[in-house]
Amino acid sequence: MSTNLDSEPLAAGTRRAGGCTVTRSSAEETAALRRAVLRPHLTIEQMILAGDQNPNTAYLAVRAADENPVLGCVRLEPVACPWPEALQEPAQAPWQLRAMATDPAVRGKGLGRLLVEAAVQHVAQRGGDLLWCNARIGAEHFYLRLGFRPVTGHFVIPDVPEEHLGMVRRVLSS
Numbered sequence: 001m002s003t004n005l006d007s008e009p010l011a012a013g014t015r016r017a018g019g020c021t022v023t024r025s026s027a028e029e030t031a032a033l034r035r036a037v038l039r040p041h042l043t044i045e046q047m048i049l050a051g052d053q054n055p056n057t058a059y060l061a062v063r064a065a066d067e068n069p070v071l072g073c074v075r076l077e078p079v080a081c082p083w084p085e086a087l088q089e090p091a092q093a094p095w096q097l098r099a100m101a102t103d104p105a106v107r108g109k110g111l112g113r114l115l116v117e118a119a120v121q122h123v124a125q126r127g128g129d130l131l132w133c134n135a136r137i138g139a140e141h142f143y144l145r146l147g148f149r150p151v152t153g154h155f156v157i158p159d160v161p162e163e164h165l166g167m168v169r170r171v172l173s174s
């Protein structure tokens with residue numbers, strides 16, 4: 001069942017909270033949660049995104065134990081930042097963070113933070129120097145708490161009712 005691309009756990013200190021662990025996952029393993037939280041109007045088949053076949057694209061998932069259901073996920077892909085003029089210094093290796101979601105039953109317990117910290121580590125280990133995202137306005141404060149800053153006004157993404165804003169976070173390569 002597992003289609004993990006990389007079974008290596010992320011480094012200690014950023015991957016566990018309340019007994020949960022972040023590991024490399026896949027579009028398929030995270031599709032049900034992403035659909036339920038982010039795109040309930042789409043089918044499971046439509047949850048595959050352009051770029052998922054890029055070998056550098058990574059899904060990270062958090063679970064209570066290896067075979068347990070996915071409680072949260074995030075997707076990372078090297079993609080140019082759409083707002084280069086808003087950066088304090090140019091990004092040499094920007095990555096897009098998207099598909100950020102946690103199960104409503106376990107929110108407020110630190111799993112979103114765990115995923116973003118793992119995402120930062122994943123990108124830093126691959127030489128990335130910037131994370132950017134189209135943040136739903138309802139998640140702006142979550143991203144602010146995780147070190148992102150807003151760089152745009154509000155904008156609309158087709159088929160998503162909630163407005164978004166652009167947010168970025170510097171990453172120090174490790």
Ligand SMILES: CC(C)(COP(=O)(O)OP(=O)(O)OC[C@H]1O[C@@H](n2cnc3c(N)ncnc32)[C@H](O)[C@@H]1OP(=O)(O)O)[C@@H](O)C(=O)NCCC(=O)NCCS
Nearest residue numbers: 100101102107108109110111112113135136139141142145
């Ligand atoms: C946004 C989301 C991923 C947060 O997940 P979570 O597991 O509840 O996050 P955490 O418990 O790790 O919270 C991390 C920090 O953000 C804060 N935070 C989380 N959600 C928040 C919110 N809606 N408003 C304000 N602060 C919030 C927490 O208080 C916490 O702060 P602290 O660690 O400094 O005390 C989750 O609410 C979600 O899936 N929302 C729906 C989908 C969505 O909007 N995704 C983002 C798409 S751009």
